Amino acid sequence: MELCIIGSGYVGLVTGACFAEVGHSVICVDNDQRKVDMLQAGKIPIYEPGLEELVMRNVAANRLRFTNSIQEGVDGSQVIFIAVPTPPQPDGSVDMTFIERVAREIASALKPGQYRVVVDKSTVPVKTGERVAATIQRYNKEASFDVVSNPEFLREGCAVPDLMKPDRIVIGCGSERATDLMKRVYEPFMAPILVTDINSAELIKHAANSFLSLKISYINAVSAICEASGADVEMVADGIGMDRRIGRQFLNAGLGYGGSCFPKDVKAFIAIAEEIGVPFGLLKEVERINESQLERFLRKMRDGLWVLKDKKIAVWGLTFKPDTDDVRNSVPIELINRLVNEGASVTAYDPKGMEKAREWNLIPDSVKLSATPLEAIDGAEALVIATEWKDFANQNLNDVRKRMHTPLVFDGRNLFDPQTMKDLGFIYYGVGRAAAK
Ligand code: NAD
Numbered sequence: 011m012e013l014c015i016i017g018s019g020y021v022g023l024v025t026g027a028c029f030a031e032v033g034h035s036v037i038c039v040d041n042d043q044r045k046v047d048m049l050q051a052g053k054i055p056i057y058e059p060g061l062e063e064l065v066m067r068n069v070a071a072n073r074l075r076f077t078n079s080i081q082e083g084v085d086g087s088q089v090i091f092i093a094v095p096t097p098p099q100p101d102g103s104v105d106m107t108f109i110e111r112v113a114r115e116i117a118s119a120l121k122p123g124q125y126r127v128v129v130d131k132s133t134v135p136v137k138t139g140e141r142v143a144a145t146i147q148r149y150n151k152e153a154s155f156d157v158v159s160n161p162e163f164l165r166e167g168c169a170v171p172d173l174m175k176p177d178r179i180v181i182g183c184g185s186e187r188a189t190d191l192m193k194r195v196y197e198p199f200m201a202p203i204l205v206t207d208i209n210s211a212e213l214i215k216h217a218a219n220s221f222l223s224l225k226i227s228y229i230n231a232v233s234a235i236c237e238a239s240g241a242d243v244e245m246v247a248d249g250i251g252m253d254r255r256i257g258r259q260f261l262n263a264g265l266g267y268g269g270s271c272f273p274k275d276v277k278a279f280i281a282i283a284e285e286i287g288v289p290f291g292l293l294k295e296v297e298r299i300n301e302s303q304l305e306r307f308l309r310k311m312r313d314g315l316w317v318l319k320d321k322k323i324a325v326w327g328l329t330f331k332p333d334t335d336d337v338r339n340s341v342p343i344e345l346i347n348r349l350v351n352e353g354a355s356v357t358a359y360d361p362k363g364m365e366k367a368r369e370w371n372l373i374p375d376s377v378k379l380s381a382t383p384l385e386a387i388d389g390a391e392a393l394v395i396a397t398e399w400k401d402f403a404n405q406n407l408n409d410v411r412k413r414m415h416t417p418l419v420f421d422g423r424n425l426f427d428p429q430t431m432k433d434l435g436f437i438y439y440g441v442g443r444a445a446a447k
Pocket residue numbers: 016017018019020021022039040041042045093094095096108111112131132133134162163164165166270271
């Protein structure tokens with residue numbers, strides 16, 4: 011099929027490449043000329059495992075191309091996916107300007123008698139589909155189209171496998187014709203398809219991300235009780251997670267959830283619920299627990315180092331999770347800024363996130379970025395594990411200890427075993443477990 015994706019970021023580009031991989035002919039549109047130039051020159055603007063090969067292969071096979079023109083995308087495609095940002099506004103509600111603008115642009119690009127399916131893949135508040143349909147109609151009275159909600163559930167860091175083998179595909183749609191076309195789009199993926207009305211599909215996405223955030227906050231709240239009572243949160247999580255009704259995933263205590271989705275989606279769901287008159291207090295508690303994780307971690311650092319001012323602190327990890335270069339709304343970045351504000355001298359290393367952290371001015375200029383994890387810890391009075399990259403777990407810990415001034419480790423991701431660290435001569439602080447000194 012001929013498909014168009016508007017917005018070629020983490021969702022749009024990976025979706026476009028995966029659609030092309032299964033044989034569709036895909037045109038990816040973006041209004042960021044720099045991004046389009048890079049993609050046309052064979053450069054991938056984001057890091058996602060497996061993405062580069064996928065893009066190259068499908069560009070070479072003429073199944074994937076890039077443009078800055080929505081008109082070109084709409085002209086040649088039966089189905090048009092919208093994958094533009096839906097960032098939070100200061101009050102937590104969703105900024106819909108990107109979606110509204112794209113809806114107007116699609117309206118002006120649609121030609122009379124040309125039927126198109128307009129699919130919203132961005133994460134949007136319930137009832138957005140109705141708004142998109144009304145907007146297209148308002149700006150083009152002769153347009154022939156249906157609107158579909160098809161939320162995306164990919165995880166950054168494993169977006170390609172998530173898209174190629176999804177747990178489920180949600181198609182929110184009120185038209186049989188559009189539903190049939192959508193089923194054809196997804197047929198090659200051989201995944202379970204759930205067809206719903208548009209409002210339910212939109213709600214599924216916010217409800218799913220809020221539930222996952224809730225699971226993280228739940229184990230983080232349990233981690234605080236573990237710390238106060240001498241229990242070990244990893245053992246508790248294993249014990250809970252072995253119950254198939256609960257599952258072990260998303261039960262990792264740490265610095266709290268971050269990134270470009272969970273914080274904004276929880277905020278959005280709270281705002282949506284409030285707007286329609288059914289306040290969702292539980293989610294406010296999820297947020298409160300999440301924010302308190304970093305505070306508790308900083309208290310632990312002050313406990314270990316007494317005073318942070320003038321301390322040389324190495325931080326491993328800038329990205330909000332491993333296997334991505336995404337540093338948007340990253341808790342490690344927030345942590346670094348807090349440490350610098352308290353007067354610490356910070357050296358950091360991340361396998362993929364350093365370039366964007368610098369380019370987007372997310373960390374103070376005083377933060378030194380190192381070429382390797384070991385270089386970052388030279389002479390450090392403390393090491394913080396802020397992101398659980400495999401690369402960090404694989405370091406030779408004897409070398410780590412020798413290069414540090416003081417063998418103090420604050421592990422914000424419980425990457426290491428406390429007893430092993432103690433045996434190796436470290437003073438080790440994890441999350442939700444007793445310090446090993
Ligand atoms: P992104 O910022 O990486 O990409 C969005 C792209 O849209 C950018 O390249 C931007 O230049 C482009 N764009 C903006 N306005 C445009 C316009 N008028 N015309 C053409 N292009 C335009 O964002 P993302 O992370 O891909 O997220 C997109 C949506 O998908 C959001 O609603 C997000 O919540 C949702 N989502 C994200 C993820 C994730 O892990 N990143 C997962 C599931 C859902």
